Amino acid sequence: MHELGITQNIVAIVTEHAGGKKVRRIVLEIGKLSAIMPDAVQFCFDICTQDTVLAGAILEIREISGLAQCQQCGAEIVLDKPFGICKCGSVQLNLITGEELKIKEIEIEEICV
Numbered sequence: 493m494h495e496l497g498i499t500q501n502i503v504a505i506v507t508e509h510a511g512g513k514k515v516r517r518i519v520l521e522i523g524k525l526s527a528i529m530p531d532a533v534q535f536c537f538d539i540c541t542q543d544t545v546l547a548g549a550i551l552e553i554r555e556i557s558g559l560a561q562c563q564q565c566g567a568e569i570v571l572d573k574p575f576g577i578c579k580c581g582s583v584q585l586n587l588i589t590g591e592e593l594k595i596k597e598i599e600i601e602e603i604c605v
């Protein structure tokens with residue numbers, strides 16, 4: 493399960509960013525073609541964040557659809573796999589979106605003095 497390593501990385505980045513403050517919410521973007529299972533990330537997140545500043549934080553995962561452009565005719569094609577075929581018959585596709593793994597937002601708890 494490579495999601496564990498990915499989640500540990502995310503937790504490390506967010507922890508550093510938070511600088512000791514408590515993290516309330518994280519928004520992750522995961523492309524549908526990235527072969528990362530959102531459910532597995534969610535599961536690993538709950539385990540990885542125990543006893544960290546991320547404990548109890550909400551993990552929001554946004555799935556990004558795969559989109560490619562045909563090199564032959566320029567048409568845009570929605571993909572659910574990292575390959576496909578255009579209506580014109582070409583399999584020469586440039587992936588535009590769908591492979592990303594991005595931390596989109598980090599919400600840190602404001603400490604009122």
Ligand SMILES: [Zn+2]
Nearest residue numbers: 562565578580
């Ligand atoms: Zn085409």
